Amino acid sequence: MNMEEYIKGLPKGAVRARRDGTYTVVPRMRLGQMDAELLEAVSRAVRENGLAGVRLAASQRLMIDNVPASALRAVVTAVGLVGDAYAHKVQGCQGAAGCKLGQQDSLAAADRLERMLVDFSLPAKLKTGVSGCPMCCAESLVRDVGLFGRKHGWTVSFGGNGGKRVRGGDILAENVSEEEAFYIIRRALVFYAEHGKVKERTARFVERVGLDAVRLAVFSEPQA
Known part of the structure; x- marks a missing residue:
């Protein structure tokens, strides 16, 4: 088997080719968390293959850069699980579990959201952020789907983008329960899945169809 087939x-997302001819290996992580076994495996892979070290990405993932082709299989084998566990990744902050400003359990909500997104086949990639308070450390308002906590519940946003055409997400609901928030997100994503164009991110989708159309799809009574 040649390298491309491998x-x-x-x-x-497990391995990414670099311009200099080397590779980046991405150990499997969820919500920026690593256990002792993964830490030890990454350390061993870097040390035994003479690599420079690791890089922390903004997406809450660890990157092992500058892996030569001759060491790629060894590094992947040493690390173990690599690549994305789920098709749509979620960024989450510590929230009430670990931050004095946190007002809701953002890590638990982020975990639930990532698992819920398994059900969806969407027109384009989806970036989501779940923050425990309005400080939005998980960049919720510039994500396709955003959640951030307040004392009395969650705020839900949709259609944000942090790329070269920055767009703040539109607020769909405020101070709702977690169950209500996930219901709203699911309804918005179903509408997007049904009417979005191929490779059309939610920011461009909302600009095209209009926020009123999104709200109508989300809050109208489901047909029997």
């Missing part, structure tokens, strides 16, 4: 056989 990479295709790995989970999505």
Whole structure:
């Protein structure tokens, strides 16, 4: 098996080719968390293959850069699980579990959201952020789907983007329960899945169809 076939056989996002001819290996992480076994495996892979170290990405993932082709299989084998566990990734902050400003349990909500997104086949990639308070450390308002906590519940946003055409997400609901928030998110994503164009991110989708259309889809009574 050649290198190209080897990479295709790995989970999505596990290995990325670099311009200098080396590779980046992405250990499997969720919500920026690593256990002792993964820490030790990454350390061992870096040390035994003479690599420079690791890099922390803004997406709350660890990157092992500058891996030569000759060491790629060894590094992937040493690390173990690599690539994305879920198709749509969620960024979450510590929230009430670990931050004095946190007003809701953002890590638990982020975990639930990531698992819920497994059900969706969407027109384009989806970036989501779940923050425990309005400080939005998980960048919720510039994500396709955003959640941030307040004392009396969650605020839900939709259609944000942090790329070269920055767009703040539109607020769909405030001070709702977690169950209500997830219901709203699901309804918005169903509408997006049904009417979005291929590779059209939610920011451009909302600009095209209008916020009123999104709100109508989300809050109208489901048909029997």
